[in-house]
Each structure stands twice: as structure tokens, then as C-alpha cells.
Amino acid sequence: MAEYGEWNRKGATLSDKTVIKDYGVDREFIVKGIRAGKLEFQERSVWGNPYFVILRRQLKQYIAEELGDNHLSGIIKQKKIHTLKKEINETKHKLQGLELELAALEKKE
Structure with a gap:
């Protein structure tokens, strides 16, 4: 059962589309968990x-039970690696821009 206010807490819920993208499972896996009573859900619509919408806590527990802790930790690790690489590339790009700006300013002197 969901804790009091868990549905309204920031970051506590995920849409099925996000689950499929971030956790590498398919929609049938989610529906199977809902039918088994392992996942609580709310049905919403946009346009x-x-x-x-599924609770993140229950989803992680369900994935660990069905696919194993290794699958879940591997997915979390890959997501962290992707985030770090993206941040590194953004920082490199910003550094190149700053170096060009600095060179232009030094050239004017």
C-alpha cells in the first residue's frame, strides 16, 4: 500500500513511458505487476x-523480485554513467566557449 501522501511527493511516481525508457522493461511487465497486485497505479491522460503512473518504490521492489537485484543495479549504474558523460561533455563545451572568449579579450589588448 502507498504511504500517506506518496502519490503527491516529488519524484515518487513515474509514468509508464518513463519506466519503459529508464528501466528497460516493457509495458507487459508493468501490466503483469499491476494484475499481480505488486504495483499500485493511477490512470491519467494528457491531451x-x-x-x-506507478510508484517508484514499488517498481524498484518489483523489478528486484522479478528480474533480480543485478538487473536493477545495472540499470541504475548505466543511467548514472550516461548522466556523468553528458555533464562532462557539457562542461567541455562550456570551457571551449570560455577559452575562445578569453582569447578574444586578450587579443584586443
């Missing part, structure tokens, strides 16, 4: 397009 007439329906989607499920």
Missing part, C-alpha cells in the same frame, strides 16, 4: 492520451 486524450492515457498513461499509467
